[in-house]
Amino acid sequence: MCDRLRDFHSAVGVAQIESANCIDAWNAVPSTCSAKPAYATAYSDISTEILRKAFSSFTESDPAARQTKLRERMSMTERWYEDMKAAAAARVQAQLVSASDSRSQLLRDAEITAGSIIKGAYANRLASTTSLAATQRNAFVLDAAKDDQELLGVLLPSRDPFTGLPPTAPLKNAPALWLLAHTLQPIVQRLGEMDVLHDLGCDFRNCKPSTVGGAPLSTKLTQMHASLNALPDSGALNLSERNLLDPTWQTTFDNLVANHAAVFQAAVRDVQNVPNQGDYNSTLVTSATGADGPVYAVAAIVRDSKTKLDNYGVTGRLRPGDKDPVYTGLLSRKLDDTIAVVDSAKSALTDAKNRFEGNWLTVLNTSVQLVSTGDQLTNAKNELNTKATLLKQYGEQIDGLRTAATVDLERCGDFTKSYDAFVKDLERVQVKEYIKRASSDVLSVTPANARYDGSSTKVADLAVQVPNPPFNGGLFKWSANPGDLVRIEMIGNKTWSPTCAIAAYASKNNRPTGISGVLQAVVDKTRITPPLEGFVGSLTGPQGYGLIFSGSSYQGRQITDPDFNAWNYVPGAGTAVGTAVGGPVGGAIGGTAASMFVGLFGGDTQSSNTSGTDRRQTAVFNSGLRVPTAPYPAFPAGALLAVKFNPDPIAGGIIDVEVVQAPSTSLVIDQVTDVYLVVNDAICDRTVDPVTKLAVDVGSLAVQLTTLTPSDKLIVQLQGAVTDTYKDVQKQLAKILPQGVVLPGDLGAIRSQAMLTQRSTRWSDRSRSEGSNGRCAS
Known part of the structure; x- marks a missing residue:
C-alpha cells in the first residue's frame, strides 16, 4: 500500500493519513528476518517519497494550529531518520552498499524531507498572494522572514518561564541542521544584498576602528553577522551583541543558545558520528x-x-571590492573550461525551464482529462517548484565550488613545505636519510630582471639572468626529474614594483622612458580610455597586479601577502590615493579593457603538438590585470612566473606556466623538466617618477627553489605515487567537464580514486614483498 501512495494519481490527503504507518514499516520487519537488509533500499525510497508528498501540502492558517502541525511533522521526521539510519546500517552490514555511499544517500534523503517541511510551511502564504493587490503582495514578500522565524520557533522552543529550561525539541538529528541551514539561507541572502549598501554608508561615515585593535562601529547588520558567525559556539553566541536586532531575531538566537546542546550539537554529532556529548x-x-x-x-x-x-x-x-574576485576561487587548472561548461548548462536548463513554464498548462489540462482528478495540477505545481529550487541550488553549488577551490589552492601552495617538515621529523627519529634536498641560493629578483621588449617570447629571451656563480650572467635554470617535488619560497623580501607593462598604457606625459617602439605600437592599436595612472612605486607581491570593476569605474589593486592593498587614481585628483583607476565605464573604453576582463577568473589553454607533448598554461591566480604589453598576456601583469620546460631538443618546449605565490608554491614534476623564472613585465626605466623626477623604490623578491628528490625506496614509491596521482587527477577532471555539471559525488569519487591510485600503483609490490611490515609502512 505504501508503495502505491507514491503514484502520481494518489491523493496527497491519503499520503498524509498513512505517512506515520509507512515510516514505521521498517520496525514491522522482525530483526531475525534474514531478508531484512534487502528491504532497506525499498524502505528508503518509499518512505522518503511519501514524506515529501505528505509534507508538500499545508492548509492551516491559524498560528497555533500551524505550530502544532509543524511540530508533528518534525517529530515524525526525527523518528523516520532514526529508522533510516538503521536501514542504512543493515545495507552496509550486508555489503549491499559502501558506508560512504550509504551516508551520502542518507543525508540527501534528510535534505529532501527537511526541504519538504519548509516548502509546505511556505505554501499557503505563497498561494494567498495570487488574490492580493500588488502592494499587499510586495508586503508579503518583504515580510517573508516571519515564515523562517516560525519554523525556527518550532525547531528551537523558548525557555519555560518558570523552570528556565526549554521543552524537548521535536527534531534533534541530521534533518534539524538541514532545516536550520535552509531557513537561515534566505536571511543570509538578504544580508548579502544589504552589505553593499552598508559599505556605501561606511564610505561616508567612518565605520572602522579609531585605533589599532579597537572595535568598529556596531550596526544591526554587523550584529546579525556576529550572531551567524557564532553559531557553532554556544558561549560565543550567548555573548554576541544583539541589542540593535529586532526582538524576533533576538528571541530566535536566544532560543538557539537555550537549545544548543540538545538540538544543534546533537545534530552535528549525529552527522559527524560523535556519540559522546562531551566530545x-x-x-x-x-x-x-x-x-x-x-x-x-x-x-x-x-x-x-x-x-x-x-x-x-x-x-x-x-x-571589500578588491577581494571580490578571490571568492570565486580557481578549480584546479580548468576554471575557464568549467565556467564555460557550467554557463552552457545553466543556459540550457533556463531554456528548458522557460519552455516548461510556457507549456505546462497544456500538459496539465491533458493529464487532468485523462485521470479525471484535480490532484495532478497540484502535484505538477509542486514539481515545478522543485525544479526551480534545483536551479537555485545549482547556482549556490557553483559559488561553493569556487570557494572550495580557493581553499584547495592555498593548501596546494604549502604542500611540499609541510611534506618536507614531516619527512625531516621522520629522518630525525629514525636517523636515516629519506630525501635529498637541493636548494638554490636565495635569488634577488628585481623588476630590472624583466627582459621583454616585444620582439621575442622565447623562454631564453625572457628568463631571469643571475650574475653569481654558477650562472655568471646566464639564465637561471633549475632542473628536476620525474618524481621530484619543487618548492618555490619567498624568503625575506616579498614585494616589488614591476609596472612597465602597465605604464605603457599611461598618458604620454606620464609614461616612463625606455618602452620599446614595438610595445608602443601595441598600445596604439589597443588603447584604454581613460589611461591608467597612479601606479608609480606601487608595491605588490609575486602574483602581480589586479583589476576589478566596481560601480562605474575600473579599480586596480596590488596582489600581496597577506593583504591586498589598492593603488588607484581619480582623474583630476593627481596621484593621490583614492578609490578609482581610470574613469567611468562607457563608450570611451577601448578594446584592451575587454581583453583585460577576458580570463579575469584565470586562464587555461591546452594543446598538443604532433609528438604528443602536453602543453599547458595555468593562471593559478584568478584576479590579475592582463595587458598585451606583458610577455605572457594571459597572466597577471607584474607577476613572477615559473616556466616548466622540457629540454628535449626534438620534442621539447614549454610544459606549463604557473604564477608564483607567496609564501610558497609547489610544483609536481612528472617528466624531465627545467624550471625558469620569468618577470611578466616589459623593459623601461621604472626607477624614476616620470612626473616628479624623484627616485622610486622598486623593491625586490627574495626567491629560493628547493628540490625534494627521494633517496629511500619508501619515499621513491611515495613521491612516485604522488606524481601518478597528480596525472590521474588531471585526467579525471578532463572527463567530468563535458557532463556539464559537477555532481555531489564527483569530487569525492576523484579523491577516492586518487587514494586508490596512490596505494595500488606504487605500494602493492612493497606490501607483498615486506609482509606485515610493508602493510604498516604503506
Whole structure:
C-alpha cells in the first residue's frame, strides 16, 4: 500500500493519513528476518517519497494550529531518520552498499524531507498572494522572514518561564541542521544584498576602528553577522551583541543558545558520528567538508559571516571590492573550461525551464482529462517548484565550488613545505636519510630582471639572468626529474614594483622612458580610455597586479601577502590615493579593457603538438590585470612566473606556466623538466617618477627553489605515487567537464580514486614483498 501512495494519481490527503504507518514499516520487519537488509533500499525510497508528498501540502492558517502541525511533522521526521539510519546500517552490514555511499544517500534523503517541511510551511502564504493587490503582495514578500522565524520557533522552543529550561525539541538529528541551514539561507541572502549598501554608508561615515585593535562601529547588520558567525559556539553566541536586532531575531538566537546542546550539537554529532556529548567542539562545524552535508551547509554561513566581520574589523567594510574576485576561487587548472561548461548548462536548463513554464498548462489540462482528478495540477505545481529550487541550488553549488577551490589552492601552495617538515621529523627519529634536498641560493629578483621588449617570447629571451656563480650572467635554470617535488619560497623580501607593462598604457606625459617602439605600437592599436595612472612605486607581491570593476569605474589593486592593498587614481585628483583607476565605464573604453576582463577568473589553454607533448598554461591566480604589453598576456601583469620546460631538443618546449605565490608554491614534476623564472613585465626605466623626477623604490623578491628528490625506496614509491596521482587527477577532471555539471559525488569519487591510485600503483609490490611490515609502512 505504501508503495502505491507514491503514484502520481494518489491523493496527497491519503499520503498524509498513512505517512506515520509507512515510516514505521521498517520496525514491522522482525530483526531475525534474514531478508531484512534487502528491504532497506525499498524502505528508503518509499518512505522518503511519501514524506515529501505528505509534507508538500499545508492548509492551516491559524498560528497555533500551524505550530502544532509543524511540530508533528518534525517529530515524525526525527523518528523516520532514526529508522533510516538503521536501514542504512543493515545495507552496509550486508555489503549491499559502501558506508560512504550509504551516508551520502542518507543525508540527501534528510535534505529532501527537511526541504519538504519548509516548502509546505511556505505554501499557503505563497498561494494567498495570487488574490492580493500588488502592494499587499510586495508586503508579503518583504515580510517573508516571519515564515523562517516560525519554523525556527518550532525547531528551537523558548525557555519555560518558570523552570528556565526549554521543552524537548521535536527534531534533534541530521534533518534539524538541514532545516536550520535552509531557513537561515534566505536571511543570509538578504544580508548579502544589504552589505553593499552598508559599505556605501561606511564610505561616508567612518565605520572602522579609531585605533589599532579597537572595535568598529556596531550596526544591526554587523550584529546579525556576529550572531551567524557564532553559531557553532554556544558561549560565543550567548555573548554576541544583539541589542540593535529586532526582538524576533533576538528571541530566535536566544532560543538557539537555550537549545544548543540538545538540538544543534546533537545534530552535528549525529552527522559527524560523535556519540559522546562531551566530545563536541566548534571545529566539527568549521572544518566540515562537502561530504558532511548539513554541517557543511551551516559552515558555509558561518565562514561567510566570519570573513566579512574580519575585514570589517580592519577596514570598516564588509565586502571589500578588491577581494571580490578571490571568492570565486580557481578549480584546479580548468576554471575557464568549467565556467564555460557550467554557463552552457545553466543556459540550457533556463531554456528548458522557460519552455516548461510556457507549456505546462497544456500538459496539465491533458493529464487532468485523462485521470479525471484535480490532484495532478497540484502535484505538477509542486514539481515545478522543485525544479526551480534545483536551479537555485545549482547556482549556490557553483559559488561553493569556487570557494572550495580557493581553499584547495592555498593548501596546494604549502604542500611540499609541510611534506618536507614531516619527512625531516621522520629522518630525525629514525636517523636515516629519506630525501635529498637541493636548494638554490636565495635569488634577488628585481623588476630590472624583466627582459621583454616585444620582439621575442622565447623562454631564453625572457628568463631571469643571475650574475653569481654558477650562472655568471646566464639564465637561471633549475632542473628536476620525474618524481621530484619543487618548492618555490619567498624568503625575506616579498614585494616589488614591476609596472612597465602597465605604464605603457599611461598618458604620454606620464609614461616612463625606455618602452620599446614595438610595445608602443601595441598600445596604439589597443588603447584604454581613460589611461591608467597612479601606479608609480606601487608595491605588490609575486602574483602581480589586479583589476576589478566596481560601480562605474575600473579599480586596480596590488596582489600581496597577506593583504591586498589598492593603488588607484581619480582623474583630476593627481596621484593621490583614492578609490578609482581610470574613469567611468562607457563608450570611451577601448578594446584592451575587454581583453583585460577576458580570463579575469584565470586562464587555461591546452594543446598538443604532433609528438604528443602536453602543453599547458595555468593562471593559478584568478584576479590579475592582463595587458598585451606583458610577455605572457594571459597572466597577471607584474607577476613572477615559473616556466616548466622540457629540454628535449626534438620534442621539447614549454610544459606549463604557473604564477608564483607567496609564501610558497609547489610544483609536481612528472617528466624531465627545467624550471625558469620569468618577470611578466616589459623593459623601461621604472626607477624614476616620470612626473616628479624623484627616485622610486622598486623593491625586490627574495626567491629560493628547493628540490625534494627521494633517496629511500619508501619515499621513491611515495613521491612516485604522488606524481601518478597528480596525472590521474588531471585526467579525471578532463572527463567530468563535458557532463556539464559537477555532481555531489564527483569530487569525492576523484579523491577516492586518487587514494586508490596512490596505494595500488606504487605500494602493492612493497606490501607483498615486506609482509606485515610493508602493510604498516604503506
